[in-house]
Amino acid sequence: MxxxxxxxxxxxxxxxxxxxxxxxxxxxxxxxxxxxxxxxxxxxxxxxxxxxxxxxxxxxxxxxxxxxxxxxxxxxxxxxxxxxxxxxxxxxxxxxxxxxxxxxxxxxxxxxxxxxxxxxxxxxxxxxxxxxxxxxxxxxxxxxxxxxxxxxxxxxxxWCDETAGHFRRWLGSRYTTLDALNDAWGTAFWSQRYDTWAEILPPRRAQYMRNPAQELDFKRFTSDALMECYTAERDIVARHTPHxxxxxxxxxxxxxxxxxxxxxxxxxxxxxxxxxxxxxxxxxxxxxxxxxxxxxxxxxxxxxxxxxxxxxxxxxxxxxxxxxxxxxxxxxxxxxxxxxxxxxxxxxxxxxxxxxxxxxxxxxxxxxxxxxxxxxxxxxxxxxxxxSGTEVTADVAVLHDWDAWWSSTQQGRPSSLVSYTELVQTWHRGLWESGISTEFARPGGDLSAYRMVLVPQLQLLGDAAVDNLVAYVRGGGTLVCGFFTGVVDTDDRIRPGGMDARLRELFGIRTVHEWWPLDAGATVGCDGFDGTLWSEELEPDGSAETVAAYRGGELDGLPAVLRKGTAWYVSTLPGPEALRGLLGRVAADAGVRPVLEGLPPGVEAVRRGALLFLLNHGRSPAAVELPGRYVDLLTGEAADGGVELERYGVAVLGDVRA
Missing domain, CATH: 3.20.20.80 (Glycosidases)
Known part of the structure; x- marks a missing residue:
């Protein structure tokens, strides 16, 4: 290829x-x-x-x-x-x-x-x-x-009629029978049961909230329909120019x-x-x-x-x-x-x-x-x-999934203030500011190469993905999971107990009694930090350590952060400094180290192949200490023991000599 x-x-x-x-x-x-x-x-x-x-x-x-x-x-x-x-x-x-x-x-x-x-x-x-x-x-x-x-x-x-016909064919391939579709979509609710395929439409404008499972499938279909356009053209050019x-x-x-x-x-x-x-x-x-x-x-x-x-x-x-x-x-x-x-x-x-x-x-x-x-x-x-052609490696993966993202945008959810993409960026930022190299992975993918896996939020998790996370932890991996994860299956159906039973066992949770989303700007006190955006009424099963408990309010004394072995569950969103500290602590326990220790604020270090990139995101110059002798490929100058970076400055260091 x-x-x-x-x-x-x-x-x-x-x-x-x-x-x-x-x-x-x-x-x-x-x-x-x-x-x-x-x-x-x-x-x-x-x-x-x-x-x-x-x-x-x-x-x-x-x-x-x-x-x-x-x-x-x-x-x-x-x-x-x-x-x-x-x-x-x-x-x-x-x-x-x-x-x-x-x-x-x-x-x-x-x-x-x-x-x-x-x-x-x-x-x-x-x-x-x-x-x-x-x-x-x-x-x-x-x-x-x-x-x-x-x-x-x-x-x-x-959402046109041609699209409606295409959507019905896509659904027919996915479900085969109307009974299977009606079950997957939960059409017993609000008298939505379909008797013929011809009755099914894309989720067009409706009187009130639309069927969330139908909307989820339409998002899946739209991605696939666009991909059909792409692969049709790709196959044409590949036939003429396979090289x-x-x-x-x-x-x-x-x-x-x-x-x-x-x-x-x-x-x-x-x-x-x-x-x-x-x-x-x-x-x-x-x-x-x-x-x-x-x-x-x-x-x-x-x-x-x-x-x-x-x-x-x-x-x-x-x-x-x-x-x-x-x-x-x-x-x-x-x-x-x-x-x-x-x-x-x-x-x-x-x-x-x-x-x-x-x-x-x-x-x-x-x-x-x-x-x-x-x-x-x-x-x-x-x-x-x-x-050119060299690799960037990382010991940490952030899990990211489109089905979970699509599920999280439905109407009628506990809080419209919770943004999937903002959570992903917030958790990634905690690692980036700690100088820890990161990759992204699918929840059902091979996680064995990573010392630590983060789940900012995956509202939807299929059975295979849940089993994959459990197997990862059982194999010695460190998992840090954010709130409202594993709540629904691939049909957007709520899991009993407020979270998949296998995940509850993994984290030491007997049940999730209630989700307690927070108002804009509100916080909830926890041991050592304030939680934002969300909180949960968790009943632990006695097998996990309460790392931090809620203090004050309805959830006083209940666990905010649980740890069971190498599996961590964070039921709120800590502020940026607290989240960075928590992730840094867990990373250190997992044997994950920053690319370069002791960096000034705003300076990023990345290793690609044999090269060390230093990037100053600050508006003022920064001095970086180095653990050896380097040459800056951009200037040809030696960088022995340290380098000065101008505002928005970059150094690309090679020829390492210990």
């Missing part, structure tokens, strides 16, 4: 989305000149070019793309060639309105933007396949082609795609990463997305998009302070990225994204943005051969 390593060939791929069709052709020569100056060796082309290639049904206008790819090849710049199927041309919506998606209210989503297609539409799929076939056949042997990029940011949802790796870009923490399942269908796992430059936790968020994507890729991965400066879709779009683009870019490389790309190369002068930054901003080649891009390109050239 082709890989990112094959495409990179011992380098870090560096570049971005290139949309030359927005510019007069005489600009192209200037583009490639500046690309060479910036060290760009890869650009993504064709993402939104469907109307340029097929201006009317069945037409093919490849001449401009021929000239573009020839120009790139002549200058040694590789092409990540996209199938432009994420944005159908206006003629498709005008001639075939049935290809347009409908909202859950039944309203038509018209063309005039992007992603305006129904994934279940056979007409859309037929046109997309025909265009992909011709694109792959024409450029299969082109020397510029290095990677196939299918579609772009699959994020379309649809060229294929990807499609995930959006960070996008709920609409089960990225674990999607990653198994990709040669390269790629993601679009856009931390907010004003977010004080932006560096940790960037690290978390890198850890998650690397785990899905099971090795090196690709930043398909990031911003060189401001974006255009926040309420206030702040530019990146000087040095932050470089810091976050090299942080991604430190955490396993072998490709570093931007949206986009040249900032647009027209259209909805004309205020979204580019590598080459409106200020041109003399602008600060391009100067910083040029520096990043030069530094990637210095370290590429040393870092």
């Amino acid at each position: 082709p890989s990112l390593h094959d495409a990179a060939r011992g380098r870090i791929l560096f570049g971005g989305d290139y949309n030359p069709e927005q510019w007069p052709e005489e600009v192209w020569a200037d583009d490639v000149r500046l690309m060479e100056e910036a060290g760009v060796n890869s650009v993504t082309v064709g993402v939104f070019s469907w109307a340029m290639i097929e201006p009317r049904p069945g037409a093919r206008e490849f001449g401009w793309l021929d000239r573009l790819l020839d120009l790139l090849a002549a200058h040694g710049i590789g092409a990540v060639l996209a199938t432009p199927t994420s944005s159908p041309p206006p003629w498709m919506g005008a001639l075939h309105p049935e290809t347009l998606p409908r909202t859950e209210d039944g309203a038509l989503v018209n063309y005039g933007s992007r992603q305006h297609f129904c994934p279940s539409s056979p007409v859309y799929r037929r046109y997309a396949a025909a265009l992909t076939e011709d694109l792959a056949a024409r450029y299969a042997d082109h020397p510029a082609l290095t990677v196939w990029h299918i579609n772009n940011e699959y994020c379309t949802h649809c 060229i790796p294929v990807t499609t870009n995930f959006m960070p923490l996008w709920s609409g795609q089960d990225a674990w399942a999607w990653a198994e269908q990709e040669d390269i796992v790629s993601v679009d990463v856009y931390p907010d430059p004003t977010d004080p936790h932006g560096g940790q968020y960037n690290a978390m997305l890198a850890d998650m994507t690397r785990s899905q890729a099971r090795g090196p991965w690709m930043v398909m998009e990031q911003a060189a400066g401001p974006v255009n879709w926040r309420d206030v779009n702040h530019p990146k302070p000087a040095g932050l683009n470089r810091l976050w870019s090299l942080q991604a490389v430190a955490r396993g990225a072998d490709a570093l790309c931007y949206f986009q190369w040249r900032q647009s002068r027209q259209g909805a994204e004309k205020f979204h930054s580019g590598m080459l901003s409106h200020a041109g080649e003399e602008g600060r943005t391009f100067r910083e891009v040029r520096r990043i390109g030069a530094e990637l050239a210095l370290i590429g051969a040393e870092v």
Whole structure:
């Protein structure tokens, strides 16, 4: 199977989305000149070019793309060639309105933007396949082609009649019989029993709350329906070019795609990463997305998009302070990225994204943005051969699961203040601030390589996943589990006792009498810390140690944190400092150590292969003590016993001598 390593060939791929069709052709020569100056060796082309290639049904206008790819090849710049199927041309919506998606209210989503297609539409799929076939056949042997990029940011949802029929077929395959579906969905509640398959619809707008099991299955179906679109195009290009790796870009923490399942269908796992430059936790968020994507890729991965400066879709779009683009870019490389790309190369002068930054901003080649891009390109050239293809290892895994996430968003839950993604980020932050390397894993996956496994929250856990966690602990692993976990099965059915019985035995809990969610801003006193967001009325079975008890209120004296052997249960959310301390204590007991001891606040240390990356996320310089002799590959200077990092500074240290 082709890989990112094959495409990179011992380098870090560096570049971005290139949309030359927005510019007069005489600009192209200037583009490639500046690309060479910036060290760009890869650009993504064709993402939104469907109307340029097929201006009317069945037409093919490849001449401009021929000239573009020839120009790139002549200058040694590789092409990540996209199938432009994420944005159908206006003629498709005008001639075939049935290809347009409908909202859950039944309203038509018209063309005039992007992603305006129904994934279940056979007409859309037929046109997309025909265009992909011709694109792959024409450029299969082109020397510029290095990677196939299918579609772009699959994020379309649809509730139309075509989707309804597709949903029914998907359900038929999953359940076989209506009796099985009625049981899984609990349709005895509110007189929802289905007598024929034709009665079943997507969860459209309803009078009151909708069936949560139906909504869960529709989310599963939507991910699968989009994947059918992806695999159809992937199979076409793979048939023409079995030696060229294929990807499609995930959006960070996008709920609409089960990225674990999607990653198994990709040669390269790629993601679009856009931390907010004003977010004080932006560096940790960037690290978390890198850890998650690397785990899905099971090795090196690709930043398909990031911003060189401001974006255009926040309420206030702040530019990146000087040095932050470089810091976050090299942080991604430190955490396993072998490709570093931007949206986009040249900032647009027209259209909805004309205020979204580019590598080459409106200020041109003399602008600060391009100067910083040029520096990043030069530094990637210095370290590429040393870092490309190397691994990042970790002793700790955070469990993350789309079914559990989807289940946690249903209406009628105990607290709408509980956000699955915020919990994942909060727990990851506790490890990141402690300097502990982390990966992500599926609850049913192989956990044997990890000394410690964290479960911030998994409301839904299937039987196999529960058995996997129990076996992990029985095998000597350390498990730390957050509140409201193991509450429902895969059909979103509540487990007796308020938690799966096997987990209750694992943690020493006889029963969960009540869940006690907290109001916004409220806290509950515990031994040594305040709990936030949530608490639980637990009855222990006498086999576990109460590490911390609730103090005051209705739960006074009841356990807040339980420990039974190497299994820990945390029934509230400790504040950031308390959570960091708890996770650090458990990690130390499990034999997990930080990458580098004694780091100043805001400095991150990551080992990738034989290299040690030091990254200063602070706005002031920082001095880092080192346990040996190193050479900074970025400067060529020795770093014996210590190194000084400027504001947002980075050092890449190699040639370790004890």
